[in-house]
Amino acid sequence: MTDPRDAYTEAYLAARDNPEQFWGEAARALHWDVPWERVLDDTKAPLFRWFTGGQLNTCHNAIDRHVANGRGAQAAVIYDSPVTNTIRTISYAELLDEVARFAGVLQSLGVQRGDRVVIYMPMTPETLIGMYACARIGAVHSVVFGGFAPHELAVRIDDAEPKVILTASCGIEVQRMVPYKPLLDDALRLATHQPAHVVVLQRDVHRCELTPGRDHDWAQVMRNAQPVPCVPVLATDPLYVLYTSGTTGQPKGVVRDHGGHAVALHWSMQHVYGMQPGEVFWAASDFGWAVGHSYIVYAPLLYGCTTVVHEGKPVGTPDAGEFWRVIEQHDVRVLFTAPTAFRAIKREDPQGTFFTRYDLSRFRALFLAGERLDPDTYHWARALLQKPVVDHWWQTETGWPVAANCLGLTAFPVKPGSPTKPVPGYTVQILDDDGHEVPPNKEGAVVIKLPLPPGTLPTLWRNDARFVETYLSRYPGYYLTGDGGYIDEDGYLFIMGRVDDIIIVAGHNLSTGSMEQALSGHPDVAECAVIGVKDALKTQLPVGLVVLKAGVQRDAASLQAELVQRVREQVGPVANFRQVAIVARLPKTRSGKVLRKTMRAIADGDAWSVPATIDDPTTLSEITTALQQLGLARAPIIQIGGE
Structure with missing residues (x-):
């Protein structure tokens, strides 16, 4: 403290x-x-x-x-x-x-x-x-x-x-x-x-x-x-x-x-x-x-x-100056929005040309939440506004x-x-798998000590x-946030991402499980997985990987269009589901768990390792090829035996 x-x-x-x-x-x-x-x-x-x-x-x-x-x-x-x-x-x-x-x-x-x-x-x-x-x-x-x-x-x-x-x-x-x-x-x-x-x-x-x-x-x-x-x-x-x-x-x-x-x-x-x-x-x-x-x-x-x-919207209604117009016209003192909004404004107006047309002298602060605020967006907003930007x-x-x-x-x-x-x-702590508090700067599960506040x-x-x-059951006496992260030596909290199947698409928390349910309901699909991959504008975008039933022979483009439409109909356009790859197999552990974390790392271009528990390592090569065809997967394998 x-x-x-x-x-x-x-x-x-x-x-x-x-x-x-x-x-x-x-x-x-x-x-x-x-x-x-x-x-x-x-x-x-x-x-x-x-x-x-x-x-x-x-x-x-x-x-x-x-x-x-x-x-x-x-x-x-x-x-x-x-x-x-x-x-x-x-x-x-x-x-x-x-x-x-x-x-x-x-x-x-x-x-x-x-x-x-x-x-x-x-x-x-x-x-x-x-x-x-x-x-x-x-x-x-x-x-x-x-x-x-x-x-x-x-x-x-x-x-x-x-x-x-x-x-x-x-x-x-x-x-x-x-x-x-x-x-x-x-x-x-x-x-x-x-x-x-x-x-x-x-x-x-x-x-x-x-x-x-x-x-x-x-x-x-x-x-x-x-x-x-x-x-x-x-x-x-x-x-x-x-x-x-x-x-x-x-x-x-x-x-x-x-x-x-x-x-x-x-x-x-x-x-x-x-x-x-x-x-x-x-x-x-x-x-x-x-x-x-x-x-x-x-x-x-x-x-x-x-x-x-x-x-x-922040852009398109009619332009990238919409937020600045609203702030000036209505004398807004504090704005709270998602980082996605500012990434969209930055994409359309990187030099802040629209910003210079409005008087924001009475505006005090920008608060951002709903997804991780990347440092680039923070620095751009701070330099533009010259006011506090609060993640x-x-x-x-x-x-x-x-x-x-x-x-x-x-x-x-x-x-x-x-x-x-x-x-x-809120009393926030970082715990390891055994429920012990970890030292500063070490990642673990982000939990909140009970009772939660009003x-x-x-x-x-x-x-x-x-x-x-x-x-409440995973760590008795604590609320499990579902996020992983760490607290540094100054007491600052860092949230590193979800530990379950929730992905963040343009500030909206969406379950990959709901998309998998939509895909698996297609008569030609035997099994599937949906992963969230990094996106500069929307934080994450969902990518589907599907295995077809034996004997199914389909034109890939038409099947992919059908699968995208199913997710749109059953989950909604908010999911931004547009990419799906047809693969022969999904990588799994010997116990049958699909290796979503590894596939995410491959897709994101992060360094990844072959899990020691994998059933067949060659499936990772197949997934890498499929993701590369979608314009993803550029990272090297760093070792055998990772988690």
Whole structure:
């Protein structure tokens, strides 16, 4: 640690050594209908709960409370949509009216406290309104990324069992319009569970047909809607369920509770991001991801800031100056986005020509997360902006940053490649395979000591056992992040990559298992593997390797096109799956484990070794040839007998 007098260390030690006092004080900044009985409830450890017995309402704390305290005229939401040429500012008072009335719509459709509402919508204010309307009446929302493939949407519908689904007629991308209603209709044909009602936001660019008796036009139901008050809920009640990206089969639904979530996000706005109430905060993400939930919808409004809802891209809507325009035009003080966005801007405008056209003198800091921030991108952004560029690290499961350079506490010198130090509330350690803490600079499993702080997942949706098995069983007393990394001699954390089958594509965590499931379902495929290979723009891109069934004779190009289309249909375009090689065999250990790590190293051009446990070393030569034909695989073999 550093000098114990600095603000970061003081907060870190207080949260570590006396979490009940630390978080109890943080919670007093919010309005509670009923005070909590216990700040930290460990009676069912390792399943911990925060603020048990307390009652509050997230919507009240994010909207009603600010109107009552004189912020009614302040902008709550700025909707900026270059793809529709629309800019709309919604004040806190106006947002309160729309949310209260749409909550009335949901109640009129039979939605009660504890019922689920699936939201499958684009980047429009109505999506945020729908989320807050659920929170207002104690319903549980589950947002699915707009445009997700019908199969993936169907399994989420079956798991959440929503009473109502909210959707839109379409989403709008850079050069195309994506009709949502046909995708939803296909998903409902696949799903076992059928919602009682679907509410559809009809957009001017494309209007869709409604199913009589089930579907309702958003604008029509809002015309006569009656506002309803906030319903106090238990702090431990679920606010939402967010399914981790790319899950298949029985999906993994991350639960977020009301109390801990509100407390942690409110605290983070000041202490991590250095914001003040009344300022404009912009998270350039999507509602369907954890960043969108936490830092577009909830955290800025809980803290009394203005949030930006941007329906556009960093390039192409219309050019590489889009981010700079939004920052200048709306007086954004802090931007949070993914490194992919800045790599795209750098690719289109390496000299920063567009940047010079805008005044960003009031802009304070750029935060980047969602994937590893490579040093080249960090240095380019830092040189261009001449403002702090903060790499920070967290997960869907944690809901808010685990490690960051906390600008609201103490700003430390930057080490490119590191998200700096653990945020107060998180005790991060590096363990070896036997559960022993390793010395500085030695890689191991990145874990977080229990209890996790408020705002993190208390469990998985309807599946405590899977939560324990997935996250808490490998190292008793610790939460397993699934990432590998190390902590250096100065206490800086370095995340080196996932230790499971999750790859990061343009800031989105996607399971290679879901893509393998799509490929293996093709009638000509005997077995397959999908690996994530390095990509300068999108961090990683998936590459498929398939073995055909005996006797199958196919034209390679047509088969590859069919396989790419299967992944697109079953996982979605977000996977960016475009490359597939047909191989005779997959390299495996003698026990039958496919050597994905070795294949990744070959594809990435990293040094690799022949594993001592391999069944047939000649398979690696075959894979190398196949990957070379895709323009990959340039690395040498360094030794026999590696892992």
